[in-house]
Amino acid sequence: MRTFKLTIEYDGVDFHGWQVQLNAQNTVQGELEAALSKNFKKKRVVVIGSGRTDKGVHARGQVAHFRMKTTMPTDELMRAINHNLPSGIVIKSVEEAEAGFHAQRSARGKSYSYTILNRSYPSALDRQRCYFFPRKINLGLMRSEARAFLGRHDFASFANVDHSRTCETIRTVRRLEIKKRGDFIVVTIEADGFLYKMVRNIVGTLLQVASGRFPSGSVKRMLKEKDRRSAGLAAPPEGLCLERVEY
Amino acid sequence: MRTFKLTIEYDGVDFHGWQVQLNAQNTVQGELEAALSKNFKKKRVVVIGSGRTDKGVHARGQVAHFRMKTTMPTDELMRAINHNLPSGIVIKSVEEAEAGFHAQRSARGKSYSYTILNRSYPSALDRQRCYFFPRKINLGLMRSEARAFLGRHDFASFANVDHSRTCETIRTVRRLEIKKRGDFIVVTIEADGFLYKMVRNIVGTLLQVASGRFPSGSVKRMLKEKDRRSAGLAAPPEGLCLERVEY
Numbered sequence: 001m002r003t004f005k006l007t008i009e010y011d012g013v014d015f016h017g018w019q020v021q022l023n024a025q026n027t028v029q030g031e032l033e034a035a036l037s038k039n040f041k042k043k044r045v046v047v048i049g050s051g052r053t054d055k056g057v058h059a060r061g062q063v064a065h066f067r068m069k070t071t072m073p074t075d076e077l078m079r080a081i082n083h084n085l086p087s088g089i090v091i092k093s094v095e096e097a098e099a100g101f102h103a104q105r106s107a108r109g110k111s112y113s114y115t116i117l118n119r120s121y122p123s124a125l126d127r128q129r130c131y132f133f134p135r136k137i138n139l140g141l142m143r144s145e146a147r148a149f150l151g152r153h154d155f156a157s158f159a160n161v162d163h164s165r166t167c168e169t170i171r172t173v174r175r176l177e178i179k180k181r182g183d184f185i186v187v188t189i190e191a192d193g194f195l196y197k198m199v200r201n202i203v204g205t206l207l208q209v210a211s212g213r214f215p216s217g218s219v220k221r222m223l224k225e226k227d228r229r230s231a232g233l234a235a236p237p238e239g240l241c242l243e244r245v246e247y
Numbered sequence: 248m249r250t251f252k253l254t255i256e257y258d259g260v261d262f263h264g265w266q267v268q269l270n271a272q273n274t275v276q277g278e279l280e281a282a283l284s285k286n287f288k289k290k291r292v293v294v295i296g297s298g299r300t301d302k303g304v305h306a307r308g309q310v311a312h313f314r315m316k317t318t319m320p321t322d323e324l325m326r327a328i329n330h331n332l333p334s335g336i337v338i339k340s341v342e343e344a345e346a347g348f349h350a351q352r353s354a355r356g357k358s359y360s361y362t363i364l365n366r367s368y369p370s371a372l373d374r375q376r377c378y379f380f381p382r383k384i385n386l387g388l389m390r391s392e393a394r395a396f397l398g399r400h401d402f403a404s405f406a407n408v409d410h411s412r413t414c415e416t417i418r419t420v421r422r423l424e425i426k427k428r429g430d431f432i433v434v435t436i437e438a439d440g441f442l443y444k445m446v447r448n449i450v451g452t453l454l455q456v457a458s459g460r461f462p463s464g465s466v467k468r469m470l471k472e473k474d475r476r477s478a479g480l481a482a483p484p485e486g487l488c489l490e491r492v493e494y
Binding site: 009010011058060078082087088089090091092121122123124125127129241 | 305
């Protein structure tokens, strides 16, 4: 039995999120399992991801693993899987991992990017890769407010309830960068792990502070209150992209 | 009567090209005319573009004009048109032009970009914005060969026949740049005008030289022969984007 680590890029627009669901067709996990089942002529090959992503959320570096008895070389395997996948999912690398490797449990950290388009008119070419936010943003305020997220905190105010996930809400944000590229603002967040909708809640709240809806200093108060109702609205899925998983 | 100049971005994947056609729904020109007709409550408002683009070809800076008796300020007009357009087309600016302005006849030059993805596996997120070309490319050879296109030439070998267009095949290429950005190669071509499929035939031929299908020096020979059959294959539409029209 060998363990394979996959690095995956996908276009969130095409799928109902990562996880196989009873009533949803076209999930990324489902497509990957179907491609592997076909390749290995098995009834089901279980693929475990580093974590779920919601409908509309993209990935440039999602990681998953599966275990299989096979002699196929990894480069041949990569070609074979890509051949069986729809064009909205691409395997970027296949590596053989040690037997104990687990895409979710072995993960040491993740980074996400969130892209905002901040001008008066939307984009035709990038409309499914960014959140169109036409209101005026104070970028300096957004950056100074963002500093409050850095470090180890209880992120209960920034987590949506998901009963299938752990109740533990303490996380460490290692990096939070806000870069301006023309009319786009790209927020990059790196942490040891993320709660459900945490990045979208952080970015939505920062945009509400930066556009005057909340006063500066609000993030500190929200973190202290540990109550989802105290923080801002979630930013929509189309701006979000899972960039990297660290092991 | 006022003349309005529109700068337009569109996602070529969503439309059957620029030009209104008898049997094709969803053309960019058709959608623009419909949006303007709705706004001005007219049966038809004619929109003239700087030139056609084929199905699948994108634009970041297409230009068009229309004439209308109206007192509406340009910024209000821009919002109103964008409101009536599908999300794959966005008006980036509306300017009032002098009475004689004609988007096609007044054009002094155009630039296009062509994006190639050169690696062994495709992209999920950029698959509709680039041409996936997995064969090995000699970039130095591609650049040196490209120099033969610069200047004033008869481009008959690089033009597909289109009976609705002029027979004059002499054009001046002012700039041809080939830039590498990670696994992407971006070709930018600027000329006083382009023949039908000229950019795609140029890029397709350069890729055939750079990947060893034609020997170096082929472009010079092809230009001399003035015969479409002597040049290489057209690169596909998804990599092509009309960047700018000069007046």
